[in-house]
Amino acid sequence: MNRFTLKLRALLAAFVICLGAATLGAxxxxxxxxxxxxxAAAHEEVLFRYLQTQGSGNLVGRVTIPDQxxxxxxxxxxxxxxxxxxxxxxxIAAASIIGMIVLVGIFYAVKGPIRxxxxxxxxxxxxxxxxxxxxxxxxAGSFVLLAITGLNITFGRYLLLPLIGxxxxxxxxxxxxxxxxxxxxxxxxxxxxxxxxxxxxxxFDKTDLRWFAQGGGMIGHxxxxxxxxxxxxxxxxxxxxxxxxxxAVTGFVLMFPFQIVxxxxxxxxxxxxxxxxxxxxIALIIGHIYLGxxxxxxxFSAMWSGKVDLNWAKEHHPLWVEEMMNxxxxxxxxxxGAKGAGAD
Amino acid sequence: MARxxxxxxxxxxxxxxxxxxxxxxxxxxxxGINRRRVVTINDGKxxxxxxxxxxxxxxxxxxxxVCPVDCFYTTADGVxxxxxxxxxxxGYCFYxxxxxxPQYPRLGNFGSRGKMDKCTYCAxxxxxxxxxxEYAKYGSNRLAEGKLPACAEMCSTKALLxxxxxxxxxIYAERVSTRGYGSGAWGWRxxxxxxxxx
Numbered sequence: 092m093n094r095f096t097l098k099l100r101a102l103l104a105a106f107v108i109c110l111g112a113a114t115l116g117a118x119x120x121x122x123x124x125x126x127x128x129x130x131a132a133a134h135e136e137v138l139f140r141y142l143q144t145q146g147s148g149n150l151v152g153r154v155t156i157p158d159q160x161x162x163x164x165x166x167x168x169x170x171x172x173x174x175x176x177x178x179x180x181x182x183i184a185a186a187s188i189i190g191m192i193v194l195v196g197i198f199y200a201v202k203g204p205i206r207x208x209x210x211x212x213x214x215x216x217x218x219x220x221x222x223x224x225x226x227x228x229x230x231a232g233s234f235v236l237l238a239i240t241g242l243n244i245t246f247g248r249y250l251l252l253p254l255i256g257x258x259x260x261x262x263x264x265x266x267x268x269x270x271x272x273x274x275x276x277x278x279x280x281x282x283x284x285x286x287x288x289x290x291x292x293x294x295f296d297k298t299d300l301r302w303f304a305q306g307g308g309m310i311g312h313x314x315x316x317x318x319x320x321x322x323x324x325x326x327x328x329x330x331x332x333x334x335x336x337x338x339a340v341t342g343f344v345l346m347f348p349f350q351i352v353x354x355x356x357x358x359x360x361x362x363x364x365x366x367x368x369x370x371x372x373i374a375l376i377i378g379h380i381y382l383g384x385x386x387x388x389x390x391f392s393a394m395w396s397g398k399v400d401l402n403w404a405k406e407h408h409p410l411w412v413e414e415m416m417n418x419x420x421x422x423x424x425x426x427x428g429a430k431g432a433g434a435d
Numbered sequence: 436m437a438r439x440x441x442x443x444x445x446x447x448x449x450x451x452x453x454x455x456x457x458x459x460x461x462x463x464x465x466x467g468i469n470r471r472r473v474v475t476i477n478d479g480k481x482x483x484x485x486x487x488x489x490x491x492x493x494x495x496x497x498x499x500x501v502c503p504v505d506c507f508y509t510t511a512d513g514v515x516x517x518x519x520x521x522x523x524x525x526g527y528c529f530y531x532x533x534x535x536x537p538q539y540p541r542l543g544n545f546g547s548r549g550k551m552d553k554c555t556y557c558a559x560x561x562x563x564x565x566x567x568x569e570y571a572k573y574g575s576n577r578l579a580e581g582k583l584p585a586c587a588e589m590c591s592t593k594a595l596l597x598x599x600x601x602x603x604x605x606i607y608a609e610r611v612s613t614r615g616y617g618s619g620a621w622g623w624r625x626x627x628x629x630x631x632x633x
Contacts, residue, residue: 134619150476152474152475152478156469161474163474163535164474164535165622165625166533168533169531169534172501173497173500173531177500177501244503244527245503247504248503252505257521261521264504265547268523268525268547355529355530
């Protein structure tokens with residue numbers, strides 16, 4: 092009995108020494124094993140705490156194998172990556188994407204499709220050249236596929252895996268991953284093309300201020316005038332240029348891990364940024380798809396045939412129509428072969 | 436049931452790399468893949484320590500949490516394993532792993548890095564125990580034979596301990612109290628969160 096309690100005491104003491112190592116055990120240990128010149132050297136907990144306040148917080152040493160990534164002994168940020176992946180990432184995704192779908196739904200239920208109030212004129216006006224249409228659908232097509240295959244990485248495990256089972260889900264995800272990697276190229280090309288093609292019509296000016304002041308005419312029935320692109324469209328353009336550009340850059344970094352960005356922290360940040368930017372872009376594009384299809388009568392043909400009805404154009408882009416109808420203007424974007432007003 | 440863990444007593448590790456070699460040999464791990472490695476902190480300076488590190492078989496494993504195809508599972512012994520049949524080689528587990536455990540057969544990653552490989556705690560994979568199929572993918576299954584991981588069994592200074600977490604923590608605690616110093620259970624704070632020893 093007595094011996095047992097003694098043993099227990101010794102054991103307890105050992106644990107106390109261990110647990111309180113930073114305050115009790117470590118200085119003793121260091122005094123014996125190392126001069127005080129290197130205080131935070133040998134003790135795991137001391138080093139750990141020190142690292143929490145230093146740079147990346149990673150504990151890096153030396154390894155004798157070629158893979159120098161292995162020299163990072165502990166990177167506590169992996170836990171943060173895990174938490175962010177499980178929490179904020181999914182909430183940002185759900186809030187932005189579901190939020191936008193709900194918003195669009197409410198908008199459709201309350202306002203319905205935006206109609207051309209003066210009816211169709213029956214006369215068409217060229218809005219986009221075929222290269223514009225090509226660039227748009229190149230980007231749009233690859234974006235939709237990238238979004239589906241990308242969302243599969245985040246949500247497939249919860250939404251699709253229980254439905255189709257692990258083997259089928261892995262087969263699909265593997266194909267989706269390869270597709271995602273390769274579709275990055277047409278998407279990047281599309282974004283670059285659109286950046287160049289639509290740049291001159293997307294510089295913000297005074298008309299956009301008026302457009303924004305009137306809420307783009309989406310609230311109430313005002314029709315704030317716009318040139319070729321209204322303020323909202325310009326936002327979509329710049330979001331595509333910067334957001335799409337950022338997706339392309341981060342995507343290529345992820346595609347060649349540790350080759351462009353070489354640190355684990357950099358790779359983690361890239362993966363997180365890629366995801367968050369993608370979620371926001373998907374939400375924005377859902378709004379864009381709505382307004383370009385069922386949300387507004389007469390809008391879809393602009394990006395399908397390249398032509399729109401004259402009355403639609405006059406209602407939504409009156410300043411642009413004026414510019415188009417006045418070929419003497421130097422900056423008129425009158426396409427070749429288009430007839431002047433009243434020619435037919 | 437035991438809760439299997441690794442503990443490296445850095446005051447005993449002499450960086451002989453026998454654990455690394457034992458692991459490589461036991462599982463016929465291909466060139467370029469290192470399920471276990473020895474990292475030396477403060478190399479050549481006072482207070483130098485070497486720590487043998489592999490998958491720590493974390494509580495609430497980060498790799499499992501971020502895996503898009505949910506290919507990880509935790510055994511009744513607390514060993515974190517994964518299915519190579521389900522892995523798509525995306526590499527996310529490497530970003531999440533605090534210990535750099537996941538390894539990929541291919542470095543040039545365009546398209547795929549191949550199936551992820553990592554320390555199995557000598558416990559194989561989802562296949563039936565000690566079948567050729569299991570060996571080909573995951574290496575030998577010593578745990579199913581009642582043996583502990585080869586790395587720890589091989590350790591010449593008994594720096595690397597493997598076994599039930601409470602027992603190896605107790606062994607370590609006794610060592611620390613006997614010799615009067617200890618540099619801590621490396622990685623335990625990050626791997627097991629609430630279970631801090633040393």
